[in-house]
Amino acid sequence: MSIVNSIRSQLSPIHPQGYPFVGGFAVASLILFLIWTPLGWLGTLATAWCAYFFRDPVRVTPLREGLVVAPADGRVSRVINAVPPPEMGLGDRPLPRISIFMSVFDCHVNRSPIAGRIDRMVYRAGKFLNADLDKASEDNERNAFVITGTRSRIGVVQIAGLIARRIVPFVQEGQSIAAGDRIGMIRFGSRVDVYLPEGGRALVAEGQLSYAGETVLADLAVADPGRTYRVG
Template sequence: MRMSDTILKPMHPEGWRFVGIFAVITLVLFWLWEPLGWLGVILTIWCYYFFRDPIRQVPTGEGLVISPADGIISQIAVVPPPPELGMDPTPLTRISVFMSVFNVHVNRSPVTGHLVKMAYTPGKFLNASLDKASEHNERNALLIRAGEHDIACVQIAGLVARRILPFVKEGAVMQAGERFGLIRFGSRLDIYLPTGIAPLVAEGQTMIAGETVLANLTGTELPRPARRD
């Protein structure tokens, strides 16, 4: 791998117009006062990195549930699934991945399966790290059927995020690690595991979308303990 490949990442097409806007503003700032122009350069670079869409090495294997988002696991809790998906209200294990404005925001399918339902719900823009964001914030919920298992995956807008962009439609066949959406600018992803499936990750752990294994639908492995080090 070349050194430049570790710095220069592909950018999702959705980001080009925003980088262009930031660049034009930067030119104006340089015209007004040079120090402001350099601030604009920094913000333009940040905008480019926000929309970066790096290639990921997706693990292959039957039953693997892959993280749909980059970020930190802010919470693992047992709660009812999103009502808008029409699922059984029995509480399920929910893994919440919080994305800061510095994370990659392209979201990837956690499993290979059939997109049975997708439901958009308008709402507030509370801090996405708060537990109540799952109920009150703007969100887009997906129900993916992977064999005999149903996986719910919910994109949640955050305090700064103002737009959820889905790339797929109901009825689509999705591959694990496939890009299915993007959120601007800082948000959260909730993943609801089927009954009896234990998470293989812990709160505070760093996730890589399309690469980190969250759970195994075919295994009987117990939750993995973790320690701060």
């Protein structure tokens, strides 16, 4: 494989949500070059980072009923039992919760953990605390999904962070989705919480890296046969 093809294989397309931002950074860089060349190069670096932030790579999603895949790239920051946000309608008993923190260097396209139907999607305004804080689950701006599959209901909560100021959903209530489908994006540093059914057991540990649509967070049907895969 040539060097050019090797580089191309490592590049990811930019999600359409990023086009205005990348274009804005690029125009600003050109203006900065006219003012002072070193500023222009700084603007070029910022443009490259913006394109990297809005990348939307292809992922290979394991498919089998019962598998719960990561909805976000990032670091698993919490694996605990916690009461879901009340607007989700998942009850007032603690459920297994896996929290994934996304830094400004992680891909921010979020994907569905399971195949099913979006039975509920609720947005709540709130604060912009550091998304890595546990208190952010209750106080920060968030967008919650309840996805009902064949065997289970999974809760997914997009939580805005200290820098994030916009949660962008790609789907709507009542829509049917496949595991690994893109469901939304949070701009510039944030967190995603996944609520498993009662009794569900996480297969990841705090500090582990996850990749949206690929990393298996839990297996709710361990006695089932092997997995198949989809690319998307």
